[in-house]
Amino acid sequence: MAECSHGLTIRRARPGEAGLVLRFVRELAEYERLLQEVRANEAELDAALFCDNPRVFCDIAFLDGEPVGFALYFYNFSTFLGRHGIWLEDLYVRESLRGRGVGKALLAGLARRCVAEGLGRLEWWVLDWNAPAIATYRALGAQPMEEWTVQRLTGEALTRLADKGAEISGREPG
Numbered sequence: 058m059a060e061c062s063h064g065l066t067i068r069r070a071r072p073g074e075a076g077l078v079l080r081f082v083r084e085l086a087e088y089e090r091l092l093q094e095v096r097a098n099e100a101e102l103d104a105a106l107f108c109d110n111p112r113v114f115c116d117i118a119f120l121d122g123e124p125v126g127f128a129l130y131f132y133n134f135s136t137f138l139g140r141h142g143i144w145l146e147d148l149y150v151r152e153s154l155r156g157r158g159v160g161k162a163l164l165a166g167l168a169r170r171c172v173a174e175g176l177g178r179l180e181w182w183v184l185d186w187n188a189p190a191i192a193t194y195r196a197l198g199a200q201p202m203e204e205w206t207v208q209r210l211t212g213e214a215l216t217r218l219a220d221k222g223a224e225i226s227g228r229e230p231g
Contacts, residue, residue, distance in 0.1 A: 065159060067166050070115035070127070075103035078115055081127045085149040089184060116166055118150070118159045126150035128163040138177035143167055145181035155189075164197065182207065 070078055076099045086092045105113050118126040129147040134140070145167060150159040164179075171179050180202075183190050210218060 064121040065157075065162055066119045066122075067116050067162055068119075070106055070117050072103070072107045074117065075099045075106060077117065077124055078102050078106065078127060078129070081124075081149050082129075082147065084151065085147055088149070088152065089187075113146070116163060118163055120154060120157070120159065125154045126159050126163060128167060130167060132176075133180070135177050140175065140177035142176045142178040142180060143171055145179065148181065160190075160193065161197065 079097060079099050079102055082097060082102075083092065083095055086095045105111065106115055113129065113131045115127055115129045117124055118128075126149050127147070128145060130143050130145045132141050133144045135142055145164075148160060148163060150163075167179055170176070183194060185191075
């Protein structure tokens, strides 16, 4: 558990807190105007975060003992660097508490983890309209990756490609 200034504490999410994590996810999605996209439920988050070999992790920020934000992340790998890194999937601080250093403290904790573990980088996405977040990230030294565009396969398109891959290779998917 990391104790920060002004009653701010950051620690890893614990079993039984998947409901809190889901509330943060839903609040973030509402802020990002993407609430209709949230399909996760508490049981799925609980299974992902607290299984024997988790692939995703979550830090929760508390201000004076009250949960106020979270950072959900997982490890990735850079073939160019030859090292792992951290992909920050979600960073969220309740709107009424922004500007008090909570988000920066969550990011700093992940940066410390990267340095301590010899990881090559910390990366994340930010919506292009989220000017306050972008300004904060720039002030911390983050650089935009403007030459890259995100590609995504989900649902029907994902299934079609999986089926097509099996046809092409003559093997079953997986």
